[in-house]
Amino acid sequence: MSSPRSRLSSFWIALGLITGLYLLFILSMLAATAAYTTPGHWWRALAAREIRYSIGLSLATCTATALLSLLLAVPVGYLLSRGRFRGKSMLDAALDVPIVLPPMVVGLCLLILFQTPFGRAVESVVPFTYTVAGVVLAQFVIGAAFAVRTMRGTFDHLSPRPENVAMTLGCSRGRAVWLVTLPAARRGMFAAASIAWARSLGEFGPILVFAGATRMKTEVLPTSVWLELSVGNLEAAVAVSILMVALAMVVLVAVRLAGEKV
Amino acid sequence: MIRLENISWHAGAFRLENVSFEIPTGRYAVLMGRTGCGKTTLLEIICGLRQPASGAVKIDSRDVTGEPPGVRGIGYVPQDGAMFPTMTVREQIGFALRLRRRPIAEIEQRVGELAEHLGVTSLLHRLPHDLSGGERQRVALGRALAAKPSVLLLDEPLSALDEDLRDDLASLLKRIQRELGITALHITHSAREAAQLADLLFRLDDGKVREAS
Known part of the structure; x- marks a missing residue:
């Protein structure tokens, strides 16, 4: 019969083994992808005019989406965290809809929305369907939902008391949030924007359906992977994939570093 | 008067x-x-952070029931000090005066006076995470007093402190209240604290307040 100490050890060893196998699986995927190509192939693929355009468009649209997501996520996250009102749980669930919807369906919903009289009226001012603005909108639908979750969590972790004190000292609620709460939430805001940015970088389905996959127009990095795969250019697809993995890693590390200091 | x-x-x-x-x-x-x-709720009603279903709150004979917290002329010290996380002690104490757009020289003078009075002059450059529990409460008190409020509301300000520090700060509270002639309402669980500080003692039981002394 084993002692409690050895039972505990085998328990933790089993957990460690499961975690280790999972980590090994992830690292194997990445290592295999990295080993598939050579630095020479990689540079050649990235030097192609179309790929350089898609890198530039991805960086620009992801940054625009991250900023727009943050602009939405700060007030909505605050409302969900501090607001007390009827229907709050319904609103909370509704804001998760873009996260749980299949990505292709998000694209299809956008496409149909912009065929309605309201959508056509909007398009007469700013065209979205099959345009760069459409890429940003498709990324925003999902990126903003993640940013809202992150900001809500950030505000949940911040005590409302300093804000209340600021109000007794002469601030309106808005000014107290601006002067006291938002500076304290700055790392959460950075994390929310980064998460929206990273989600947007990998977004493919809604962009394909709503903004199309036109080279040198609405082609972002995931579109490049798909287009290169579809013509059998596996090395270019792998080169773009490695670039996306590297960008995702940078965001992951940045968010982790910011998160540890929140 | 409250x-x-x-x-x-x-x-x-x-x-x-x-x-x-x-x-x-x-x-x-x-x-x-x-x-x-409901002690804290009552304090928050006086602050204006909660609106009562009915009744009136008067401060110095002025009905402030419908007024926002910032114009009631109160200083509020919550339980844990509720420091502003990104501001130095100097910025915390000068906060109310900066909101009122007082000249910088006046703010500096007032911050210096209060810091000396409360024994936090050497801490003026520090951020809240570098302060002890007692230091935080002193800073919170300075911040509440900076705009010269007519009433001071304290929500268990000594509850997180050890006993020696509690006695020191209780003496400081009493001394400052006497010197400034300010009207104070202090919430506590501690009978010892009440005995040290109270000119008037109230008890809140079953939703009713009665005077105990």
């Missing part, structure tokens, strides 16, 4: 009904009661 007239407040099963009491100008009142009996 005067509550028939204050009622409801939240689910919890209710305060027709709470009335008065603290004359310049007196130090202590309010005691069981955990969850």
Whole structure:
């Protein structure tokens, strides 16, 4: 019969083994992808005019989406965290809809929305369907939902008391949030924007359906992977994939570093 | 002077009904009661952070019931000090005066005076995470007093401190209240604290406030 100490050890060893196998699986995927190509192939693929355009468009649209997501996520996250009102749980669930919807369906919903009289009226001012603005909108639908979750969590972790004190000292609620709460939430805001940015970088389905996959127009990095795969250019697809993995890693590390200091 | 007239407040099963009491100008009142009996709610109603269902809050004979917290002329010190996380001690104490757009020289002078009075002059450059519990409460007190409020509301300001520090800070509170002639309402669970500080002692039981001394 084993002692409690050895039972505990085998328990933790089993957990460690499961975690280790999972980590090994992830690292194997990445290592295999990295080993598939050579630095020479990689540079050649990235030097192609179309790929350089898609890198530039991805960086620009992801940054625009991250900023727009943050602009939405700060007030909505605050409302969900501090607001007390009827229907709050319904609103909370509704804001998760873009996260749980299949990505292709998000694209299809956008496409149909912009065929309605309201959508056509909007398009007469700013065209979205099959345009760069459409890429940003498709990324925003999902990126903003993640940013809202992150900001809500950030505000949940911040005590409302300093804000209340600021109000007794002469601030309106808005000014107290601006002067006291938002500076304290700055790392959460950075994390929310980064998460929206990273989600947007990998977004493919809604962009394909709503903004199309036109080279040198609405082609972002995931579109490049798909287009290169579809013509059998596996090395270019792998080169773009490695670039996306590297960008995702940078965001992951940045968010982790910011998160540890929140 | 703080005067509550028939204050009622409801939240689910919890209710305060027709709470009335008065603290004359310049007196130090202590309010005691069981955990969850509504002491903090009552303090927040006086602050203007919660609106009562009915009744009136008067400060220095002025009905402030419908007024926002910032114009009531109160200083508020919550339980844990509630420091502004990104501001230095100097910025915290000068906060109310900066909001009122007072000249920088006046703010500096007032911050210096209060810091000296409260024994935090050497901490002016520090951020809250570098302060001990007692230091935080001193800074919170300075921040509440900077704009020269007529009443001071303290929500268990000594509860997180060890006993020696508690006695020191209790003496400081009493001294400052006397020197400034300010009307104070202090919430506590501690009978010892109440005995040290109270000119007037109130108890909140079953949604009603009664004077105990």
